[in-house]
Amino acid sequence: MANLKESELKELEIEERCLRLSNPHLLPDEDDVLYHFGLTKHSTDLPVVFGDVRFVCTGGSVGRLACVAQEIATSLGITDGSDRRNLCNSDRYCMYKVGPALCVNHGMGVPSLSIMLIEVIKLLHHARCKNVTFFRIGTSGGLGLEPGTVVVSNAAVNCELKPIHVQYVLGQRTERPATLDQKLVQELLEIGSTLPFPVATGATMCADDFYEGQGRLDGAFCEYSMEDKFKYIQTLFDAGVRNIEMESVCFASMMTRADVRGAIVCATIVNRFDGDQVAIDKATIKQFETRPMDLVIAYIKRHWKKPEVSAS
Amino acid sequence: MANLKESELKELEIEERCLRLSNPHLLPDEDDVLYHFGLTKHSTDLPVVFGDVRFVCTGGSVGRLACVAQEIATSLGITDGSDRRNLCNSDRYCMYKVGPALCVNHGMGVPSLSIMLIEVIKLLHHARCKNVTFFRIGTSGGLGLEPGTVVVSNAAVNCELKPIHVQYVLGQRTERPATLDQKLVQELLEIGSTLPFPVATGATMCADDFYEGQGRLDGAFCEYSMEDKFKYIQTLFDAGVRNIEMESVCFASMMTRADVRGAIVCATIVNRFDGDQVAIDKATIKQFETRPMDLVIAYIKRHWKKPEVSAS
Numbered sequence: 067m068a069n070l071k072e073s074e075l076k077e078l079e080i081e082e083r084c085l086r087l088s089n090p091h092l093l094p095d096e097d098d099v100l101y102h103f104g105l106t107k108h109s110t111d112l113p114v115v116f117g118d119v120r121f122v123c124t125g126g127s128v129g130r131l132a133c134v135a136q137e138i139a140t141s142l143g144i145t146d147g148s149d150r151r152n153l154c155n156s157d158r159y160c161m162y163k164v165g166p167a168l169c170v171n172h173g174m175g176v177p178s179l180s181i182m183l184i185e186v187i188k189l190l191h192h193a194r195c196k197n198v199t200f201f202r203i204g205t206s207g208g209l210g211l212e213p214g215t216v217v218v219s220n221a222a223v224n225c226e227l228k229p230i231h232v233q234y235v236l237g238q239r240t241e242r243p244a245t246l247d248q249k250l251v252q253e254l255l256e257i258g259s260t261l262p263f264p265v266a267t268g269a270t271m272c273a274d275d276f277y278e279g280q281g282r283l284d285g286a287f288c289e290y291s292m293e294d295k296f297k298y299i300q301t302l303f304d305a306g307v308r309n310i311e312m313e314s315v316c317f318a319s320m321m322t323r324a325d326v327r328g329a330i331v332c333a334t335i336v337n338r339f340d341g342d343q344v345a346i347d348k349a350t351i352k353q354f355e356t357r358p359m360d361l362v363i364a365y366i367k368r369h370w371k372k373p374e375v376s377a378s
Numbered sequence: 379m380a381n382l383k384e385s386e387l388k389e390l391e392i393e394e395r396c397l398r399l400s401n402p403h404l405l406p407d408e409d410d411v412l413y414h415f416g417l418t419k420h421s422t423d424l425p426v427v428f429g430d431v432r433f434v435c436t437g438g439s440v441g442r443l444a445c446v447a448q449e450i451a452t453s454l455g456i457t458d459g460s461d462r463r464n465l466c467n468s469d470r471y472c473m474y475k476v477g478p479a480l481c482v483n484h485g486m487g488v489p490s491l492s493i494m495l496i497e498v499i500k501l502l503h504h505a506r507c508k509n510v511t512f513f514r515i516g517t518s519g520g521l522g523l524e525p526g527t528v529v530v531s532n533a534a535v536n537c538e539l540k541p542i543h544v545q546y547v548l549g550q551r552t553e554r555p556a557t558l559d560q561k562l563v564q565e566l567l568e569i570g571s572t573l574p575f576p577v578a579t580g581a582t583m584c585a586d587d588f589y590e591g592q593g594r595l596d597g598a599f600c601e602y603s604m605e606d607k608f609k610y611i612q613t614l615f616d617a618g619v620r621n622i623e624m625e626s627v628c629f630a631s632m633m634t635r636a637d638v639r640g641a642i643v644c645a646t647i648v649n650r651f652d653g654d655q656v657a658i659d660k661a662t663i664k665q666f667e668t669r670p671m672d673l674v675i676a677y678i679k680r681h682w683k684k685p686e687v688s689a690s
Contacts, residue, residue, distance in 0.1 A: 089600040098596065099655045102486075102588075129469040157441040158486065174414075174470065175489025177624050180587040187598040225546035234537035235590045236602055236610040275492040276414075278547045284410065286499040287635055288401040290548055298548040312489050323599055343411045 085198060086325040087191040098192065100185040104155025107192050115153075116193035120166040121366050122186060123359075124179075125203040126313075128160045131171040134203060134359050135162035138169065141363045143372065166370050172202075175274065176231075176316040183320045199250070200328035201365075202317050203358045205351075206309040207280060208334025209299060211266060213346065214354045216361060218254045219246060219270035219330040222314035225279065227271070227305050231319035244318035247327045254329055257364050263357050268308025270330055272315040280310050282342040299338050309334050331358040397510060398637040399503045410504065412497040416467025419504050427465075428505035432478040433678050434498060435671075436491075437515040438625075440472045443483040446515060446671050447474035450481065453675045455684065478682050484514075487586065488543075488628040495632045511562070512640035513677075514629050515670040517663075518621040519592060520646025521611060523578060525658065526666045528673060530566045531558060531582035531642040534626035537591065539583070539617050543631035556630035559639045566641055569676050575669050580620025582642055584627040592622050594654040611650050621646050643670040 092098060098107040123134050132149075139149035144165045153161045154170075159182055161170040170186060172179040190198055208215060222244045223229050231242040251267060258265030277285030281295045302310070314330050321328030333354040336344050344351070404410060410419040435446050444461075451461035456477045465473045466482075471494055473482040482498060484491040502510055520527060534556045535541050543554040563579060570577030589597030593607045614622070626642050633640030645666040648656050656663070 087598055089596075089598060091595040091600055091604070099657055101656045104660075127469050157439050173485045173487075173490055174493060175485075175487050177487025177586050177588075178485055178490055180589075181486060184587075184589050184598045191598070225549055227549070233590060234586060236593055236606060237537055237539070237613070274489050274546060275496075276489075277492075277496055278545060281548055283403040284401075286399055286401060286496045286503070288403055292403070294548060301549070344413045345411055348416075 083197050083325065085187055085191045085195065086323070087188065088323065092188075098188060100189055102156055102158040102181050103161060103185055103189070105153075105189070112189060112193040116163060116168065116189060117195060118166060119163065119168045119190060119193065119195045120198060120370060121168070122190075122198060122200045123167055123169045123203055123362060124172050124182065124200065126172060126174050126205070128171050130203070130355060131160055131169050132162070133356075135164050135167075135169040137359055137363060138164045138167045138366065141367060142370070165372075167366060172313065175312045176272065179313045180316050180320070183317070187320070187324050198326050200317075200321060200326060201362045202313060202328070202330045202332075203362055204311055204313070204330070204332040205335050205355060206270070206311040206332040207336050207338045208309050209303045209307055209338055211308060211334050211337060212264060213334055213337055214357065215264040215266050215334050216258065216357045217270065217309045217332050217334060218251055218258065218265065218267045219314060219332070220248065220251050220267045221269040221306070222246060222318040222330065223269050223271050223307065224315050225271070225273060227302070227307075229315070229318075231315040242319035243322055244315040245322050246318050246329065247321075250327050250329045254331065254361060254365060257368070258361050261361060261364065265361065266308060269306045270314045270332070271302060271307045271310045273310055273312055276312070281338075284342045296339075310338070331361055333357050395509050395637065397499055397503045397507065398635070399500065400635065404500075410500060412501055414468055414470040414493050415473060415497055415501070417465075417501070424501060424505040428475060428480065428501060429507060430478055431475065431480045431502060431505065431507045432510060432682060433480070434502075434510060434512045435479055435481045435515055435674060436484050436494065436512065438484060438486050438517075440483050442515070442667060443472055443481050444474070445668075447476050447479075447481040449668075449671055449675060450476045450479045450678065453679060454682070477684075479678060484625065487624045488584070491625045492628050492632070495629070499632070499636050510638050512629075512633060512638060513674045514625060514640070514642045514644075515674055516623055516625070516642070516644040517647050517667060518582070518623040518644040519648050519650045520621050521615045521619055521650055523620060523646050523649060524576060525646055525649055526669065527576040527578050527646050528570065528669045529582065529621045529644050529646060530563055530570065530577065530579045531626060531644070532560065532563050532579045533581040533618070534558060534630040534642065535581050535583050535619065536627050537583065537585060539614070539619075541627070541630075543627040554631035555634055556627040557634050558630050558641065559633070562639050562641045566643065566673060566677060569680070570673050573673060573676065577673065578620060581618045582626045582644070583614060583619045583622045585622055585624055588624070593650075596654045608651075622650070643673055645669050
């Protein structure tokens with residue numbers, strides 16, 4: 067903290083926000099198994115290893131998250147090789163801790179995301195992290211946008227177009243509000259306006275599958291017509307939806323429950339008004355995929371100062 | 379076919395069953411992108427590479443499926459190295475084709491499973507495969523069973539205890555019957571009775587998350603009491619549920635829709651009446667995980683004959 071000005075310290079004080087762990091059953095002295103990471107509270111000194119995490123970057127694929135870790139290391143001048151050390155003792159997820167950033171993949175769909183988020187929230191709580199911001203960096207199908215456009219979600223809605231994550235708890239249907247931090251959305255849009263690719267905002271629809279749930283015509287099963295499809299995606303567009311993916315409502319609802327900031331930043335890799343198949347070449351997809359990452363890294367650079375090593 | 383007896387040929391004729399692809403929008407001459415495998419119908423000669431697939435083995439983790447591929451190669455005497463060649467040109471899944479078996483992982487949860495199944499069903503259809511049987515080889519939380527017990531599911535039920543997979547199609551709630559082939563269940567139980575570990579049967583409940591959706595007390599959030607939890611899992615037990623995982627209703631419903639046989643064979647790694655955390659050591663988990671695989675491989679060995687190489 068020695069290098070921060072008084073005004074910055076004041077801002078930090080106001081911001082000082084712990085993750086909210088709302089579970090009376092977790093006892094401070096007992097071990098806690100983070101099963102899908104292959105870590106436990108007592109097997110790793112979590113405050114030492116993870117205590118300075120300020121940003122969590124997540125996304126579906128293992129390869130993309132490895133790439134995010136490497137880009138963060140390059141951008142922040144971190145040369146300790148941490149961007150190549152996978153900290154998971156399990157093959158369910160991969161996890162890199164690069165300076166202030168924890169990079170962890172979430173697989174595809176809400177259930178896979180929910181396991182990762184719950185275990186990361188527990189991990190960061192045990193590590194006594196503060197003022198953490200989460201970013202989901204993903205790909206998505208766009209509505210009325212040029213492929214390659216980055217969408218910063220200003221809302222996350224389910225397949226009934228409601229900003230709600232429906233969960234079954236003890237067999238009972240439970241609704242969780244899925245809200246997103248609008249201040250964070252605005253700041254990302256502001257940064258995005260300075261970058262050399264299109265950045266838009268709009269609502270993001272969370273589907274539970276890639277084919278029928280998103281109105282695609284190219285699955286193994288399809289019981290609706292092309293007209294039905296276009297009518298449907300036009301309804302989504304008219305309601306403000308600009309892209310479709312498979313994690314947003316759960317991500318937003320968990321951010322709300324844990325009382326942390328979180329943003330969803332996805333590249334669109336197809337304009338669903340033009341087709342369903344993702345038929346662009348691999349190099350172009352890769353280029354599109356780096357865009358949300360570039361935006362999030364620009365945010366991190368703005369909000370993090372490399373600690374100066376004190377002369378001893 | 380030259381090496382089969384007439385009676386065997388007759389049996390094959392009766393059995394001859396193609397996968398049902400119910401999508402009039404997929405045209406025979408057009409290419410088809412299997413996006414999450416990084417394959418397309420025209421980029422790979424699918425009938426040549428995959429045409430003799432008779433068994434699909436799937437499960438959550440990448441590492442486990444690599445292990446399944448290697449075990450199948452060893453058990454069937456396949457020495458061409460195919461058990462070490464990942465055929466996916468994408469890091470979303472891994473895929474091995476070992477003799478008559480396609481081994482592909484599905485990640486965690488229904489959405490991730492559904493993408494894989496749809497793309498595998500399309501792949502096997504394009505490859506003109508016949509008489510295919512699917513196996514989900516997984517881990518699960520057990521109810522009233524000694525950890526390590528293998529459960530062959532005789533039913534798959536959702537969180538409302540209904541044998542239904544609920545899907546949203548064009549924004550409309552749609553119910554898909556989730557049924558399992560009882561003849562296949564019986565045969566697996568019969569084979570299981572000869573193996574050196576406990577094999578049971580019962581209904582399998584499909585949850586959409588690992589923590590609250592399964593009544594665990596050790597998530598980041600928990601709004602119910604220990605008494606509520608035990609009351610809930612007792613209700614499940616009384617309804618015939620013997621294990622809980624996160625994919626079964628979707629697996630069962632897709633088997634029904636594609637008109638193929640499919641079975642769910644999971645090891646239990648915790649008895650939920652005794653606790654929630656998976657606290658057994660890695661070596662024991664690994665040992666438990668191999669059990670469903672051993673049972674499925676015993677089935678495959680019974681139903682497959684290595685083709686004799688004809689002298690030319």
